[in-house]
Amino acid sequence: AQKVTQAQTEISVVEKEDVTLDCVYETRDTTYYLFWYKQPPSGELVFLIRRNSFDEQNEISGRYSWNFQKSTSSFNFTITASQVVDSAVYFCALSEPNTGNQFYFGTGTSLTVIP
Amino acid sequence: GAVVSQHPSRVICKSGTSVKIECRSLDFQATTMFWYRQFPKQSLMLMATSNEGSKATYEQGVEKDKFLINHASLTLSTLTVTSAHPEDSSFYICSARLRVVTGEQYFGPGTRLTVT
Numbered sequence A: 001a002q003k004v005t006q007a008q009t010e011i012s013v014v015e016k017e018d019v020t021l022d023c024v025y026e027t028r029d030t031t032y033y034l035f036w037y038k039q040p041p042s043g044e045l046v047f048l049i050r051r052n053s054f055d056e057q058n059e060i061s062g063r064y065s066w067n068f069q070k071s072t073s074s075f076n077f078t079i080t081a082s083q084v085v086d087s088a089v090y091f092c093a094l095s096e097p098n099t100g101n102q103f104y105f106g107t108g109t110s111l112t113v114i115p
Numbered sequence B: 001g002a003v004v005s006q007h008p009s010r011v012i013c014k015s016g017t018s019v020k021i022e023c024r025s026l027d028f029q030a031t032t033m034f035w036y037r038q039f040p041k042q043s044l045m046l047m048a049t050s051n052e053g054s055k056a057t058y059e060q061g062v063e064k065d066k067f068l069i070n071h072a073s074l075t076l077s078t079l080t081v082t083s084a085h086p087e088d089s090s091f092y093i094c095s096a097r098l099r100v101v102t103g104e105q106y107f108g109p110g111t112r113l114t115v116t
Helices: none
Strands: A010-014 A019-021 A033-039 A046-052 A059-062 A064-069 A074-079 A086-094 A102-105 A108-113 B004-005 B010-013 B019-025 B032-038 B042-049 B067-075 B074-081 B092-097 B104-107 B111-115
Touching: A010 A019, A019 A108, A033 A064, A046 A059, A046 A064, A059 B104, A074 A086, A102 B042, B004 B092, B010 B019, B010 B042, B019 B032, B019 B092, B019 B111, B032 B067, B032 B074, B042 B067, B074 B092
Parallel strands: A010 A108, B010 B111
Antiparallel strands: A019 A074, A033 A046, A033 A086, A059 A064, A064 A074, A086 A102, A086 A108, B004 B019, B019 B074, B032 B042, B032 B092, B067 B074, B092 B104, B092 B111
């Protein structure tokens, strides 16, 4: 079973639009960590955020914001006023200490921002 | 922040030859490193977990005799693709675990392997 589901395979938005990338996870552990990474065409993974399971506060960092909802097992990522440089593949990931902190990656969402 | 490097960034080799990819944690010691493989437009798939001083743990379906992993020091892990074939062409990414408790991993920039 897929532990991390990113249902949106590809999204295209026009520059300056807001866009939300969905992430739904599955775990039986009470302690776990959620991550978002950006992978531009160069291939290098860029760390965006880490959230532990005990911290449900939403976070905002510039144009980026994250909505963590344990009740729905979701950790969605919103980009406000999107820019062309935001075009990339975005991965959501889950880490469980009980399984050696192995990373479970979602299948990724490819975001294209059209100028 | 923690930095992980990979070398080479790109490599082209002929079918049947072996290729070694290095993964180094530059400013921290990593007892555990991970190797991932990523095919075009797909997600990262964990190949193996490399622990310093011991044998690597391979994921199901990954041939340990084909993908040799060595983690000889706290800052270096190597992946050797032996007798490479065109189907081994892929993007290989390593990561190093910084903190056990939080599971933080720092990823290398990746190595693009093309086997002709």
